[in-house]
Amino acid sequence: MKKRIFRYLKHILITFLIGLCSFIIIAFLTGNALKHSRNNLADNWNNEGPYVFFNNDSLLNINYLKGDKENGFELEKSTSKIDSLIELRCYYPLDSTSFNFVINTKFKIPKSTYSDSQKIVAISDIESNYKTFRDFLINSNVIDKELNWTFGKNHLVLVGDFIDRSYFTTQVLWFIYKLEQDAKSKGGNVHYILGNHEIMNMQGDHRYAESKYNHLASILGKKQFEFYGKNSFIGRWLESKNTIELINGNLFVHGGISPKLENTELNIDELNQLIRENYYKPYFPKKNGEKTQELLTSSITSPYWYRGYFKNDLSQEEIDIGLNKFNAKAVIVGHTIQSKVNRTYNGKVIGIDVKHPQDYYEYFPAITSEGLLIKNGKYYRVFENGETEEMK
DSSP, X not given: OHHHHHHHHHHHHHHHHHHHHHHXXXXXXXXXXXXXXXXXXXXXXXXXXXXXEEETTTEEEEEEEEEETTTEEEEEEEEEETTSOEEEEEEETTTTEEEEEEEOSOOOOOOSEEOOSOOEEEEOOOTTOHHHHHHHHHHTTSBOTTOOBOSTTOEEEEESOOSSSSSOHHHHHHHHHHHHHHHHHTTOEEEEEOOHHHHHHHTXXXXXXXXXXXXXXXXXXXXXXXXXXXXXXXXXXXXXXXXXXXXXXXXXXXXXXOGGGTTOOOOHHHHHHHHHTTTTSOOOOOTTOOHHHHHHHSTTTSTTTOOGGGTTOOOHHHHHHHHHHTTOSEEEEOSSOBSSOEEETTTTEEEXXXXXOOTTOEEESXXXXXXXXXXXXXXXXXXXXXXXXXXX
C-alpha cells in the first residue's frame, strides 16, 4: 500500500515538474510570464500630482491630491503667475521618491530633422511604468541615481506610448518633461515622439487608462479628457510634439511609414504640422475627404498607427519607398510588440517595442526591458542592466 502511495505521489510530482518546465520554456519563448506579488502601494494616491491648468492665460492653477480612500481626499491648491519661476514636485509611491522640476509655459515646436555625430538611445511603449523607465535610463548612463542628466549632448528618443495601461502616467509625463529641461541645459536632446495612445487620450479616448485617472478627474472637478486638453499644461506641451523625426539619418516614428505616402508632396515638417493640427480631432472616414490628411490621421495608415512592417506582406522595395522619401537609412518604430529589439528588411526596419515589466508586479520568469543604442553608425540592443549587443 505504501509503495502504491509513493508511486502515486512520485507520478504527481513528475507531472508537476514537467508542467512547470514546459511553462517556463513556453514563457521564455513567447515573452509571457506569470505576475505575482502585487505591490499595493500602487493604490496610494496621497501626494499625487501636480495637475496644472491654465487660468485665463495669465495664471496657473496647481493641484496636488492629499488623503486616502479610507479617510477621504482633498486638494492642495495654489495659483502662480504664468511668467513666474514655478518649481514643482512629483511623488512616486512605490519607493517614496520624488523629483523636482521647473515649468516653462512657452512651448516650442521641436525641429523635425537633426544631424550631428552624437549617440542615440531610444526606447518605446513604457506604458506608464515610471520605475521601469527610470531604472533603464540609470543603467544606460543617460541619468545618474539622483536623476541628473549624464548623457551630454547626445539624444534620448522616446518612440511613443508612454501612457495608459498602468498607474503612473502622471509620474512618467512629468519625468519626461524634467528630462527635456535637464538635457537642454547640458546641450543634449530628449525627443518625445507621440504614439497612438498619447493622441487617443488627447482625443478623449481613455479606454486603456487605469480607472484611477477617471476618479482623480472627478476629485479635481473635471472630466478625464481635460487632463490632456488645451487648457492643461500637459495638453499644451504634448500638442507641441512631433510624430516623425529624422535624427542622424534614422527615422523615428511610433508606427511606421505606409508606402501609400509615396506620392505625398509634403516634407517632414509639413507632415508633422498637418498631423499636429489633427491631434484633437478624432479620425473618421470622410466622404470626399482630403487624401493626404486621411492617410496621415487614419487608424491604419497614420505614422502613429501603422503596423505594416510586421504583417509579412511588404516587399523590400516598399520599405525603401518610405525611407527614400525622407532620405533615411533606417526606420525605428514601437507600437507592435517584439520578442526583442531587432532588425528586419535588410536591417532597415528596427522594432523596439518589447514587453516592459509593470512597476507594481514581480514576474516569473523575470521580464526585462530593452532599448536601442545607435553609436558610430552601428546599432545595438541595450539590455536592462545597461549591457549592449551589436545587431548586424
